[in-house]
Amino acid sequence: xxxxxxxxxxxxVRELVREFKGGIRAVDxxxxxxxxxxxxxxxxxxxAGKTTSVRILTTLLRPTSGSARVAGHDVVxxxxxxxxxxxxxxxxAAIDPLMTGRELLRMQGALxxxxxxxxRDRAGQLLERVGLTQAADRRVGGYSxxxxxxxxxxxxxxxRPRVLFLDEPTTGLDPTSRGALWREVRSLxxxxxxxxxxxxxxxxxEQLADRVGIIAVGRxxxxxxxxxxxxRVGEPMLHVELAEPESAGRARDALAGLxxxxxxxxxxxxxxxxxxxxxxxxxxPVIRALDEHDVVVESVEVETPTLDDVFAxxxxxxxxxxxxxxxxx
Amino acid sequence: MSATTAALPVAFALWRRSLNExxxxxxxxxxxxxxxxxxxxxxxxxxxxxxxLDGFPTDSYLSWIVPLSxxxxxxxxxxxxxSNLARDIEHGWFDRLLVAPVPRPVLLVGPIxxxxxxxxxxxxxVLIVGLxxxxxxxxxxxxxxxxxxxxxxxCTVAGLWGTFMALTFRTQQAGPLMQQGVFLAVxxxxxYTPEVLLRGWLAGAADVNPVTHVLELARQATVSGIDPSLxxxxxxxxxxxxxxxxxxxxxxxxxxxxxx
Amino acid sequence: MSxxxxxxxxxxxxxxxxxxQFRRAQLLMPTFVLxxxxxxxxxxxTSAAQGLRGFPDVASYLGFVIxxxxxxxxxxxxxxxxxxxxxxxxxGFFDRLLAAPVHRTSLVIGRLAGxxxxxxLQTSFFxxxxxxxxxxxxxxxxxxxxxxxxxAITAVGIGGLAAAIALWTGSLSLLQxxxxxxxxxxxxxxxxxxxxxxxxxxxxxxEYNPLTYVVEAVRGLLTGQxxxxxxxxGFGAAVLLALATTALATLALKERLxxx
Numbered sequence: 001x002x003x004x005x006x007x008x009x010x011x012x013v014r015e016l017v018r019e020f021k022g023g024i025r026a027v028d029x030x031x032x033x034x035x036x037x038x039x040x041x042x043x044x045x046x047x048a049g050k051t052t053s054v055r056i057l058t059t060l061l062r063p064t065s066g067s068a069r070v071a072g073h074d075v076v077x078x079x080x081x082x083x084x085x086x087x088x089x090x091x092x093a094a095i096d097p098l099m100t101g102r103e104l105l106r107m108q109g110a111l112x113x114x115x116x117x118x119x120r121d122r123a124g125q126l127l128e129r130v131g132l133t134q135a136a137d138r139r140v141g142g143y144s145x146x147x148x149x150x151x152x153x154x155x156x157x158x159x160r161p162r163v164l165f166l167d168e169p170t171t172g173l174d175p176t177s178r179g180a181l182w183r184e185v186r187s188l189x190x191x192x193x194x195x196x197x198x199x200x201x202x203x204x205x206e207q208l209a210d211r212v213g214i215i216a217v218g219r220x221x222x223x224x225x226x227x228x229x230x231x232r233v234g235e236p237m238l239h240v241e242l243a244e245p246e247s248a249g250r251a252r253d254a255l256a257g258l259x260x261x262x263x264x265x266x267x268x269x270x271x272x273x274x275x276x277x278x279x280x281x282x283x284x285p286v287i288r289a290l291d292e293h294d295v296v297v298e299s300v301e302v303e304t305p306t307l308d309d310v311f312a313x314x315x316x317x318x319x320x321x322x323x324x325x326x327x328x329x
Numbered sequence: 330m331s332a333t334t335a336a337l338p339v340a341f342a343l344w345r346r347s348l349n350e351x352x353x354x355x356x357x358x359x360x361x362x363x364x365x366x367x368x369x370x371x372x373x374x375x376x377x378x379x380x381x382l383d384g385f386p387t388d389s390y391l392s393w394i395v396p397l398s399x400x401x402x403x404x405x406x407x408x409x410x411x412s413n414l415a416r417d418i419e420h421g422w423f424d425r426l427l428v429a430p431v432p433r434p435v436l437l438v439g440p441i442x443x444x445x446x447x448x449x450x451x452x453x454x455v456l457i458v459g460l461x462x463x464x465x466x467x468x469x470x471x472x473x474x475x476x477x478x479x480x481x482x483x484c485t486v487a488g489l490w491g492t493f494m495a496l497t498f499r500t501q502q503a504g505p506l507m508q509q510g511v512f513l514a515v516x517x518x519x520x521y522t523p524e525v526l527l528r529g530w531l532a533g534a535a536d537v538n539p540v541t542h543v544l545e546l547a548r549q550a551t552v553s554g555i556d557p558s559l560x561x562x563x564x565x566x567x568x569x570x571x572x573x574x575x576x577x578x579x580x581x582x583x584x585x586x587x588x589x
Numbered sequence: 590m591s592x593x594x595x596x597x598x599x600x601x602x603x604x605x606x607x608x609x610q611f612r613r614a615q616l617l618m619p620t621f622v623l624x625x626x627x628x629x630x631x632x633x634x635t636s637a638a639q640g641l642r643g644f645p646d647v648a649s650y651l652g653f654v655i656x657x658x659x660x661x662x663x664x665x666x667x668x669x670x671x672x673x674x675x676x677x678x679x680x681g682f683f684d685r686l687l688a689a690p691v692h693r694t695s696l697v698i699g700r701l702a703g704x705x706x707x708x709x710l711q712t713s714f715f716x717x718x719x720x721x722x723x724x725x726x727x728x729x730x731x732x733x734x735x736x737x738x739x740x741a742i743t744a745v746g747i748g749g750l751a752a753a754i755a756l757w758t759g760s761l762s763l764l765q766x767x768x769x770x771x772x773x774x775x776x777x778x779x780x781x782x783x784x785x786x787x788x789x790x791x792x793x794x795x796e797y798n799p800l801t802y803v804v805e806a807v808r809g810l811l812t813g814q815x816x817x818x819x820x821x822x823g824f825g826a827a828v829l830l831a832l833a834t835t836a837l838a839t840l841a842l843k844e845r846l847x848x849x
Contacts (some may be wrong), residue, residue, distance in 0.1 A: 058428055061588045083430040094421035098349040110342040111429035113335060139353070155425070356766070364769035371776025374791035378782070382637050505618035512626060521634035531633030 008072055009033040010163050010194040011040070011057060016066035018052050026052040028218030030066070034196055036162075039189050041209025041226075042198040043307060045319050049218040050198040051091055054167045057196070058088050071162050084112075087156030091167045094152070097141030101132050101151050104140065105158060112159040119158075126154040130184065146177030153184060163194045170204060182208055202307045202319065214311055221314045226307065233313045236279035236304040237262075238286055243296035245269040254293040258285055270298070279304055336435045343426075343439025344446070350413060351447055361409065362451040365402035366458055369394055376521060384525040387465070387552050395459035396476060396547035397520050400540075402451030403480035404487040404511035410444035411491015411507040418499045433584045441488040448484040452477065464551050472550035475562060479547035482569035483540070487511050489576035496583030514540045539568035598691045602699025607706045609673065619768075620665050620711055625718060628658040631781050643785055647812055651724040655715065656807035657780030659736065660800055662711045663744040664771045670704040670744075671751020672764040679761045693846065697838045700752055701745050708744035712737045728813035735820065736807045742827040743803050749834025756841035778804050783817075802826040 011034035018027040027049045034040040044050050055061040057070055059079040068075045071085035095104060102123050109119025127133045130150040135143065140151065149169060156164060166185070170178040185208055189195055199205055205212045206226045214222040214229075222229055238259075242251055251272045252261050259276030276282045280302045290297055311319045351357045369391075377390040387393055417423040426436050456476070460466065468475065491507040498506070517534040518541040519527065527535055535541045546565025549555050555562070611617065628651075636650045647653045677683040686696055716726070716733055726733055755764055778800040779787055787795060795801045806823020809815050 055588075059588070060424055060427055080430050083428055086428070088425075088428045090421055090424055094425045096346065096349075096422055098353045099346065107342045107346065108425075108429075110338050111426065111431055113338075113430070116338075360766045360769055364772070367769050367772045367776065371772060374788045375776060375780065375782045376635055376638070377788040377791075378641055378786045379635060379638055381641055509618065509622065509626065512623075516626070516630040516634075520630065522637060526637040527634065528636050529633050531630065 010036040012069040014067045016068055017064045019064040025218050030219055032213050036194050038210045039195040039208055041205035041212040043205045043212055044215035048215045054165055058165050085162045087161035087164045089152040089156045089166050095140050100137050100139055102136040108155045108158045130154045146173050166197045216315045229310045230305040233305045233309045235275045235277050238274045239301045240272045241298040242270045243298050247295045250293045251295045254289040339431050339435050340438040344442045347440045347443025358450050362454050365398040365451050365455050369398035369455055389465055391459055392464040392551040395464045395551045398455045399452040399480050400483050401515050403448040403484040404515055406448035407444050407484040407487025408491045408507040408511045410440050410488040411495045412504045414492055415495035415501045415503055444488045445481050445484045452480045467554040468550040471555045476547045476550040479543050483543055486572040489580045493579040493583050518544050539572055542568040595692050595695050598695045599699045599702050603702030606700055606703025620669055624658045624661045649725045654781045655719045656804050658715055659712050659740050659807055660804045661775050663708055663740045664747050666708045666744040667747025668751050668771055670748040671755045674700055674752050675755035675761040675764045678759045694839055697842055701748050704744050704748035705741050708741040712740040726811045728810050732810040736810045739823055739827055742831050746830030746834050749838045752838040753841040756845050774800055780804055799826040799830050
């Protein structure tokens with residue numbers, strides 16, 4: 001597990017508010033810190049305030065009140081310094097379809113003050129890094145969605161930013177492209193780049209983020225590592241399917257010492273459910289214990305709480321879909 | 330690297346990019362070029378006999394209309410700068426530029442210069458068509474310079490107007506507003522007839538419209554010739570400078586309001 | 590499918606076409622505002638033309654030129670109708686219509702029904718604005734109604750042509766780029782000047798332009814002077830145009846379905 005040096009935060013937000021016409025508060029008192037070198041996942045449903053927050057942090061929008069500092073600079077008073085320190089890949093892969101990938105990268109270099117030769121070299125390096133060398137001299141209008149996203153990422157990296165903002169970077173991508181982008185983000189982070197990632201995909205937050213901040217109606221409702229957040233709402237469960245219903249009693253006895261065995265469910269006479277903090281680490285001991293008691297096992301499945309469960313516990317509704325849950329006991 | 334990226338390379342890069350609109354889109358310049366030529370031929374065909382009226386400074390209505398059509402083409406090329414900016418804003422491309430460490434006004438220079446570059450095509454085509462069909466050139470080369478200065482200046486002014494509209498409304502739906510602004514500026518003037526023959530409200534409008542002076546600056550090519558006293562030149566240049574100052578300030582205001 | 594049922598389909602499609610027109614500013618501007626702007630400039634800028642020898646003796650110059658605006662409006666109504674159809678095709682909405690159990694021809698006629706309705710509203714609007722600004726129509730209310738009908742049939746004629754192009758090409762950008770050519774049709778007719786006072790080249794071309802007879806007919810109706818324009822010729826030209834282009838559009842639709 002990474003440990004983050006205690007130095008000034010890469011991103012520091014205090015009581016941030018952004019109000020739009022009609023009194024709509026898209027961001028309503030947001031507080032958060034992101035340590036240098038961290039991947040921070042900003043998770044929330046559509047309309048929660050993720051994109052508005054990112055637009056403020058990337059100097060595209062002014063806050064109504066509160067403060068935000070990125071790479072040590074105030075986003076309002078020192079916007080220019082912030083822009084020099086950040087790379088941005090926004091929700092819409094904002095690229096010009098009439099230009100080639102290489103031209104776009106060179107132009108981005110010019111925008112960041114690189115000399116023509118430096119911009120050209122940097123463009124070549126980045127194209128190779130994101131796997132677009134072959135397509136470099138084709139017009140971007142003909143790129144696939146995955147290629148556009150990769151180019152978008154490359155554009156954000158031209159000037160080697162200290163902090164990288166990715167706003168829903170894999171929305172609309174197929175699983176293969178998504179996986180490729182995740183690998184790239186991890187690699188960037190290994191090189192020391194702080195990543196501020198907004199997403200509505202649970203798996204993305206769980207896979208990539210060192211810490212996750214869950215936002216709902218404009219404010220942070222939960223924050224922590226993915227495991228710590230999930231541990232707040234419950235322990236993992238092992239669902240053991242037995243070959244014979246008559247062995248259920250022996251199975252319960254066998255597993256009693258490994259965790260908390262759930263009461264039997266008359267609707268599922270061949271199933272034994274074990275709650276244990278060990279999660280999938282308990283599979284081998286469970287199989288061994290059942291074997292020692294001559295219990296034949298059909299299958300073992302692990303069910304762990306998800307970040308959606310965390311969101312539901314805190315807000316009363318799910319991240320994915322709008323159905324409200326029953327009020328927590 | 331300096332504290333802020335130097336302006337010139339950025340302006341050049343964005344100027345170069347703006348030319349892609351016509352260099353990489355087949356036939357992109359056609360509507361912008363054909364429209365003023367159609368107006369040139371149509372208006373001269375419809376109203377050609379007006380030169381028979383006392384007070385008309387030329388016998389050739391084509392010579393009278395050529396500068397108008399050149400200016401019209403240049404103005405619409407400028408308005409197109411605004412439409413392109415509105416499209417870039419809507420599609421998120423402009424955000425990419427805003428996040429770069431570049432003084433924001435510099436982001437406008439390249440595209441406006443691109444509009445001026447593009448406007449050379451319709452202005453030149455109209456001029457050539459007019460000359461081939463018999464328009465006169467009493468102003469000679471100095472007159473042509475005055476015509477092109479008027480066109481480039483008006484295109485810049487129209488570009489600033491379009492930019493202000495784009496930054497205010499941030500949608501391509503503002504496109505018609507940009508074009509109507511240019512249309513009104515060009516036609517509420519001595520567009521069809523000289524000042525002595527204007528009647529009613531249009532006479533008053535032409536009097537206060539600075540584009541009237543720009544038109545007179547341009548007409549030195551095909552109607553009046555260059556007046557050594559610069560009586561037709563200076564008012565036109567001053568009018569352009571004044572419009573540039575006002576619309577430039579509005580465009581910068583629009584930029585500053587972004588994100589608020 | 591019964592005729593009554595198809596009639597309801599046509600009415601529903603026409604209503605939709607009209608409703609969408611009024612909900613999009615960029616469609617309202619060219620059809621309602623632009624023609625009036627040009628009218629204002631031409632009526633004021635060229636009114637001295639009444640002093641030309643050979644200019645008809647009319648009570649109101651504005652009343653004389655407004656038929657050009659009315660025909661311009663019909664042209665633009667037809668063109669925006671075709672543009673909207675191309676937008677439906679490109680955006681996929683047309684597929685939804687094709688999937689419905691309606692007669693294929695109703696899809697074309699429904700669109701043109703909307704064009705008809707739009708033109709009626711548009712022409713009435715222009716005549717009222719003209720009246721408010723001092724135009725007089727000696728032909729009387731009956732003649733004004735006939736002029737509205739004539740303009741509407743012409744709009745259907747142009748709309749049919751635009752719909753045919755939309756159905757053949759399915760290209761919105763192509764329809765949009767046709768805009769300048771609309772003015773070619775307008776300017777090669779005596780839209781704003783009497784036919785006898787057009788330049789000779791234009792006068793020859795005008796004889797072959799069906800819009801010549803339409804605009805003269807509207808002018809004859811509104812001024813109450815049949816010598817200026819024969820209503821029957823105008824209606825004949827408009828009806829023939831409408832029938833021919835509606836057939837063309839229907840053929841284009843059949844071809845589209847055949848090659849889909």
